[in-house]
Every structure is written in C-alpha cells, then in structure tokens.
Amino acid sequence: MKKKYQYLLIIFLWVVFFVNPSFAEDIYVTGITKVTMRTGPGIENKIIDILTSGDKLEMIEYQKDWSQIKTDKGRTGWVLSRFLTRDIPDAFLIEKLKKDNQELISKFDAIEKENKILADKNAALVQIEEKYNKLKQESADFLTLEANHKKIMEEFAAQKGQIKTLENDLNKEQKLWFLSGAGVFIFGLLLGLITRKKKRSGLL
Numbered sequence: 001m002k003k004k005y006q007y008l009l010i011i012f013l014w015v016v017f018f019v020n021p022s023f024a025e026d027i028y029v030t031g032i033t034k035v036t037m038r039t040g041p042g043i044e045n046k047i048i049d050i051l052t053s054g055d056k057l058e059m060i061e062y063q064k065d066w067s068q069i070k071t072d073k074g075r076t077g078w079v080l081s082r083f084l085t086r087d088i089p090d091a092f093l094i095e096k097l098k099k100d101n102q103e104l105i106s107k108f109d110a111i112e113k114e115n116k117i118l119a120d121k122n123a124a125l126v127q128i129e130e131k132y133n134k135l136k137q138e139s140a141d142f143l144t145l146e147a148n149h150k151k152i153m154e155e156f157a158a159q160k161g162q163i164k165t166l167e168n169d170l171n172k173e174q175k176l177w178f179l180s181g182a183g184v185f186i187f188g189l190l191l192g193l194i195t196r197k198k199k200r201s202g203l204l
Contacts, residue, residue, distance in 0.1 A: 037077035041066030048077050054095075057084070 034052060038045040041063065049071065051057070060076065061068040067081045 035079055035083045037079050039077060041078045049075055051079065
C-alpha cells in the first residue's frame with residue numbers, strides 16, 4: 001500500500017514537471033541580458049531572434065533543457081529552459097508600476113478638472129439660488145404692495161361714494177333752502193301787495 005502511494009506521488013511529480021502544459025502561460029526571460037531563440041531545441045539550430053531580460057513570452061511546449069515559446073510579435077522558437085521563469089522580473093514590474101502611476105496621475109488630473117467644473121457649476125447654482133430668493137422676496141413685496149394698493153383703492157372708491165352721497169344730499173338741502181327762501185320772498189311780496197290794497201281801500 002505504501003509503495004502504491006509512492007508510485008502515485010512519482011507519477012504526479014512527473015506530470016507536473018515533465019509533461020507539456022495543455023494551455024499557454026506567460027513566462028519571462030530571466031537571469032541574463034541576451035538570450036538566443038532558435039529554430040529547434042539545440043545550439044546547432046539557427047538563431048532566429050535575440051530576447052532580452054524581461055521580455056514577455058508565451059509557453060507552447062516545456063522540456064527540461066529547451067522550451068518552445070512564442071514572442072509578443074508572434075514568432076515561434078526554442079529557448080534554453082533555464083533562462084525562463086514564471087516570476088515577473090523586477091524591471092517589468094517597475095515599468096508596470098510606472099505605467100500604472102502615470103495612469104493614476106492622468107486620472108487624478110481628470111478628477112481635478114471635473115471637480116473644478118463641478119465647483120464652478122455649484123458656484124453658479126448658488127448665485128442662481130440667491131437671485132431666485134431675492135426675486136421671490138421682491139415678488140412677495142410686490143404682492144403685498146399690490147394688495148395694499150387694491151385695499152386703498154377700494155377704500156378710496158367707498159369714500160368717493162360717500163362724498164357723492166353727501167354732495168347729493170347737500171344739493172338737495174341747498175335747493176330746499178332756495179325754494180324756502182323764494183317762497184318766503186313771494187309770500188312777503190304778496191302780503192305787501194294785499195296790505196297796500198287794503199290801505200288804499202281804507203282811504204277811499
């Protein structure tokens with residue numbers, strides 16, 4: 001039973017380390033400045049490209065000594081396996097961090113511009129709100145003045161009506177007094193005439 005587990009462990013390790021991967025994975029050139037890529041797995045094969053440390057490659061077939069890879073330009077060839085690594089090189093990380101940092105700076109600048117635009121819009125909205133409140137207050141004052149004016153005009157119309165009534169009453173009284181005075185005058189005149197006739201009749 002123990003040997004069975006040992007065989008299974010050996011088979012598992014052999015599959016992990018020696019069987020070609022069934023899917024492509026990213027690998028990088030490491031540990032050396034320049035690496036030759038050849039047409040086949042051996043130094044007797046023709047050099048078709050020169051790779052540098054940090055170059056990103058795609059693993060096609062892994063072998064203990066040589067591995068078949070594909071460059072980011074689409075070229076396929078063989079490279080010594082000891083010059084390949086799954087770890088991202090520091091130089092690549094630095095470049096990536098620089099790029100990420102630049103993107104963050106660009107986003108920050110864009111956010112700052114957007115914040116400035118929003119601040120300007122907010123200031124404009126505050127001014128509009130102040131003007132609206134002022135107009136609202138002025139409108140309220142105008143409506144109050146209009147109501148007061150209407151009330152005064154109604155009172156004026158009522159007083160005018162009263163004055164008209166008083167004038168009519170006064171005119172009636174003046175006419176009555178005039179007629180009364182005329183009546184007294186006529187009565188006096190008639191009385192004088194009658195008296196004079198009586199005096200004349202007495203003299204005869």
